[in-house]
Amino acid sequence: xxxxxxxxxxxDSSGLSRSDATxxxxxxxxxxxxxxxxxxxxRLVGFGTFSTAKRKASTGRNPRTGEPMTIKASTQPKFKAGxxxxxxxx
Numbered sequence: 001x002x003x004x005x006x007x008x009x010x011x012d013s014s015g016l017s018r019s020d021a022t023x024x025x026x027x028x029x030x031x032x033x034x035x036x037x038x039x040x041x042x043r044l045v046g047f048g049t050f051s052t053a054k055r056k057a058s059t060g061r062n063p064r065t066g067e068p069m070t071i072k073a074s075t076q077p078k079f080k081a082g083x084x085x086x087x088x089x090x
Contacts, residue, residue: 036077046084053078 001009003025011021032042032050041051057073081089 044082046082048082048085049080051078051080052076 007018007021007025010016010025011018014021014024016024035042036050036052039052041049043049052075055074055076058071059068060071061067062069
């Protein structure tokens with residue numbers, strides 16, 4: 001399912017117009033993104049938790065040349081599925 005299909009499914013299941021469903025889905029994505037960028041987490045009970053994790057700088061190899069290179073430290077988004085989501089999938 002892609003984003004447009006998600007918007008269509010939300011519109012169908014909620015009875016919202018497609019434009020209102022688009023605003024709702026975009027609003028959820030924007031809120032999760034801005035919360036994670038502040039370093040906070042988003043906990044949706046029964047669904048899962050969005051959080052961030054710090055990755056240390058490391059040394060890797062350039063696949064073309066084989067030369068060592070430094071990989072910068074970064075912050076990565078993480079998602080941990082909740083019990084309700086795990087049970088629904090299994």
